[in-house]
Amino acid sequence: MQFTEKKIESTLRREGYKLTPQRRAVLNAIADSHDHLTPADIYDKVRQEHPGIGLVTVYRTLDILDKLGLICEVHSGGNCRSYLMRRPQEHHHHLICSECGAVADFTECDFSELEHRLSRDTGFEIEGHLLEFSGRCHNCRKATPS
Amino acid sequence: MQFTEKKIESTLRREGYKLTPQRRAVLNAIADSHDHLTPADIYDKVRQEHPGIGLVTVYRTLDILDKLGLICEVHSGGNCRSYLMRRPQEHHHHLICSECGAVADFTECDFSELEHRLSRDTGFEIEGHLLEFSGRCHNCRKATPS
DNA sequence: TGTGTAATTGAAAACGTTTTTCATTTACAC
DNA sequence: GTGTAAATGAAAAACGTTTTCAATTACACA
Ligand SMILES: [Mn+2]
Ligand SMILES: [Mn+2]
Ligand SMILES: [Zn+2]
Ligand SMILES: [Zn+2]
Numbered sequence: 033m034q035f036t037e038k039k040i041e042s043t044l045r046r047e048g049y050k051l052t053p054q055r056r057a058v059l060n061a062i063a064d065s066h067d068h069l070t071p072a073d074i075y076d077k078v079r080q081e082h083p084g085i086g087l088v089t090v091y092r093t094l095d096i097l098d099k100l101g102l103i104c105e106v107h108s109g110g111n112c113r114s115y116l117m118r119r120p121q122e123h124h125h126h127l128i129c130s131e132c133g134a135v136a137d138f139t140e141c142d143f144s145e146l147e148h149r150l151s152r153d154t155g156f157e158i159e160g161h162l163l164e165f166s167g168r169c170h171n172c173r174k175a176t177p178s
Numbered sequence: 179m180q181f182t183e184k185k186i187e188s189t190l191r192r193e194g195y196k197l198t199p200q201r202r203a204v205l206n207a208i209a210d211s212h213d214h215l216t217p218a219d220i221y222d223k224v225r226q227e228h229p230g231i232g233l234v235t236v237y238r239t240l241d242i243l244d245k246l247g248l249i250c251e252v253h254s255g256g257n258c259r260s261y262l263m264r265r266p267q268e269h270h271h272h273l274i275c276s277e278c279g280a281v282a283d284f285t286e287c288d289f290s291e292l293e294h295r296l297s298r299d300t301g302f303e304i305e306g307h308l309l310e311f312s313g314r315c316h317n318c319r320k321a322t323p324s
Numbered sequence: 325t326g327t328g329t330a331a332t333t334g335a336a337a338a339c340g341t342t343t344t345t346c347a348t349t350t351a352c353a354c
Numbered sequence: 355g356t357g358t359a360a361a362t363g364a365a366a367a368a369c370g371t372t373t374t375c376a377a378t379t380a381c382a383c384a
Binding site: 062063065066067068069070071073074094097098101102103104105106111112113114115116117118126127129130135136138140143146147149150151153154155156157158159160161162163164165166167168169170173 | 208209211212213214215216217219220240243244247248249250251252257258259260261262263264272273275276281282284286289292293295296297299300301302303304305306307308309310311312313314315316319
Binding site: 071072088 | 343344352
């Protein structure tokens with residue numbers, strides 16, 4: 033923990049970000065929890081020790097920490113829905129371009145083995161799954177080869 | 179297409195829902211597109227033929243169609259983030275309880291083969307993936323065995 | 325083919341989350 | 355210490371979504 037925290041602080045500094053008490057507080061809130069915390073969760077936790085912090089600062093700090101790869105953003109259930117016609121036996125998954133948002137479909141996914149194992153290990157009764165790959169699509173690769 | 183549409187209309191009726199022009203319009207908007215449409219997308223499309231429809235009605239219709247299993251909701255990128263500390267080499271995935279939201283972690287995922295194939299077929303350069311199982315957790319199963 | 329009624333609709337307002345704006349404060353290089 | 359650019363927080367705007375409620379409408383039934 034302390035190790036990780038030190039490393040994170042030095043990363044911030046190295047990237048030219050100032051190390052403010054607010055950032056430290058957000059960092060600690062996340063580090064102290066083994067759960068996923070929403071921005072609001074983090075705001076609430078941080079305010080206990082640090083009343084007066086602005087929610088805006090929490091958002092800004094999260095953006096930075098995420099951009100630096102120090103925390104990771106989890107795509108949790110909520111307001112990010114889109115819909116499509118359910119066509120029978122058309123279970124499929126997506127490849128999404130991180131640059132332009134282009135979507136390609138694919139259908140391959142065989143999780144029967146993994147589902148058995150997980151079910152046994154966790155007691156969950158598995159009902160469905162979500163599989164998504166992200167990457168750069170053909171067009172974006174041509175446009176800006178990295 | 180016509181077939182699917184007819185089936186859907188009869189399903190609505192069978193479940194006691196009235197078949198209004200607005201519902202038909204939302205249905206057609208989704209059926210006509212092979213893309214995922216957000217509620218706002220659908221609203222825009224529907225309004226072309228059916229100005230005066232309320233966005234509220236779109237939302238309500240989507241809820242119903244989803245509940246009946248006629249369309250499916252896709253978890254697309256957007257505003258549903260939560261954060262956790264990125265611990266090195268801790269790439270992992272989630273099992274999420276659809277009833278209480280409990281989360282269990284697991285680490286197994288080997289997509290190297292699939293990634294190769296997808297990359298070849300689609301031209302995407304794959305950078306990452308998201309895998310999530312949903313189901314009912316141990317506690318929820320004990321509480322309400324289905 | 326009317327008629328009654330419960331379901332459905334849309335305007336408006338409320339809501340929760342995230343972003344923008346801007347004046348004030350602060351970290352830190354010198 | 356001092357100067358300066360970066361960071362903060364209050365407030366308001368901007369989202370996407372839900373609630374409320376009076377007016378409208380689909381459809382079962384006479
Ligand atoms: Mn698709
Ligand atoms: Mn986890
Ligand atoms: Zn692209
Ligand atoms: Zn549960």
